[in-house]
Amino acid sequence: MSVISHNETKNGPKKAEEKPSLYASHIKVYPQRIAGTFRRIKWLTLYTLLGLYYLVPWIRWDRGPGAPSQAVLIDMPARRAYFFGIEIWPQEVYYLAGILILGAIGLFLATGLAGRVWCGFTCPQTVWTDLFMWVERKIEGSRNKRMKLDAGPLTLEKAAKKISKHAAWIVISIITGGAWIFYYGDAPTMLKEMLTGQASQTVYGFLFLFTATTYLLAGWAREQVCTYMCPWPRFQSAMFDEDTLIVTYEAWRGEPRGKAKTDDKIGDCVDCNLCQNVCPTGVDIRKGSQLECIGCALCIDACNSVMTKLNRPLNLITYDSISNQNARQEGKPERIRLIRPRTVAYMALLTIVGGIMAYGLLERPRVEVNIQRDRSPLFVTLSNGDIRNGYTFKILNMLRRERTFNLTTEYVDNATMTVIGINGRDRKNVTLKVGPDTVGTYRVFVKAPPQSLKAESQNLEFVLRETGAQSHVEVDSTTKFYGPKK
């Protein structure tokens, strides 16, 4: 319903003689500039988010010699991710999954509380589109000037304005695309390489890709990303309930609309259309909650400016919940319910997942063991009848110092180990050294006399203990020990 009426206001009802068109042209939205509380908040978030995005790769973080000194870095070739003091190995990529889960729950919570605040204030699409519109306004002028410019013939002035606008957009896009790449390499080196033409084809390829997507999405696609491409508006209504604060038009107060307050039956809305003119997605909020509305609250600023001028009560368009609006309409006391089963559930989930992640991060032993049992041969009978199994033993040392470990086995009686590359055979315990921030790979053979085997397959436990005073890390890992059929 809303979509159809949206079309109707733009096109007007089609005349019967008109040939039916199979393809509809896009209706351009010309948002008008508006000042107000929410616009100020939007500027602030824009400064903060863009500032963070462009500057964070330049923060240095001393990690000692041989290690990258960039605070936030995803080092693909070395397979490490750094976030200030935290270092993530590929094996710990579940932290990324955890962050995504936290992000999702956080988004659910914010949406449950205050509607599409993410869309309206912090979504990258919104933020960059806002920046691009600011540039557009600086170069082409106000909403009326822009509309006139687009409707008018191609003059030298129009060409100059259009070219400078797109040039400015492309410059911003290049800076945006470039900043993305800085997150994947040492920023100063990358910048130098990119400027001197020495960066790899991959770097230029991605630079082009990110520049092009920024330019197209923020410059051309704009609100169409939100209405056609983004999946989030399609199901965010599942996070809403009647207590969610959303941008609403208080129809009971505004309707019927009218120009002048000549008789008392006319509502507060003067039908000035300002709320629709400022809307970045071209929505008329007076028709109710709509898919295209990104909840940016600029229409609130717009209507409040009108109400101020007319000396009428503010907040004809406002953040309000359906139940609150009903209560107000009926003159009942207002009531904002932030604590609801839904929000409590989201907050509980947020706390639990966040807690698990924080605990995991703090308690990381910074050493992990991977054991691969040889599958072929499953076991070998030695000349004296002993049974031997082979294992590939990997120790992931995630600290920046060399560490020494002591390896022993349990569960299989009289088992002894021989480690390739380490002197001394058939030992009860072996000392293994692993260099700083590396994976130590060892071939370990475990040998046991046939009498020790209780079954064809039985458990064998490797116990790895860090030696030295600094740490008491111990990792136990259970695997299998195979022998001939009993």
Add this chain to the structure above:
Amino acid sequence: MANVEKDAITGTETTGHEWDGIKELNTPLPKWWLYTFYACILFAIGYWILYPSWPTLHGHWQGLLHYTSRGAFAQDQLKQKAERSVWTDKISSKTVDEIAADPELLNYSIAAGHSIFANNCAPCHGTNGSGNKNFPILADDDWLWGGTLDAIYTTVQYGIRAKNDNTRSDSMPNFGTDEILTPTEINDAAEYVLSLSGKQTDPAAAKKGETVFADNCAACHGDKGQGTHELGAPRLSDGIWLYSGAKSAIVSQITHPKLGVMPAWTGRLSNVEIKEAAVYVHSLGGGQ
């Protein structure tokens, strides 16, 4: 399209389709969608021209870029070779023992040797040296020609009874078919051999066999059957048998021995690859 029906509420034409009283509006597709579709068609045509595509009367259209996945693969291989030279140069200048003593080179060689082994050696010796009928297991501690790194390196280089001047070659007389021993003597010798590894035997025959063994076999296999690596003479006193430890198999081996062969890998594999394979094989069971 003369009398298109129009929906009263929206003013939009209907398609004329109706289901249970609900009519379908003719809502146009957006223009950008149409242009994206055209762009895809153009892209496809460009792709046909630039890349190999259509069959022609003589082979197929090569594409203006002359791209082939085989060519790209060859280039990748060259690049990989250059990247690996950091390691392969070191390996080529070091002995196998020196390689095994350097943890980094050792790990690299085991990884490289693994794939060389899988491609060249596994058909006979089994994946990871697990052995096959009549082909020795390389993962145990019993070695015909010695299990030191150097001995393995030599064996891989020159093979066994291969077409190579340095090949390892042992021989065992055809005691039966050349009528050096009588069937009874062979039987007794077999009984004695069984006793060497502690198996059930006929003590009387084994006693007689001991003399036969001392006169004919001990020169190579040692007086206690302990074997001689230099001659490739297997140890007979353990539980590991290349051609089965059943008595019939032992008799048959004395009468008309099977003699295994292995190709010389020099010339087929580079010296670096042979070293890597030797280090890998040594790591399978720790060698000797």
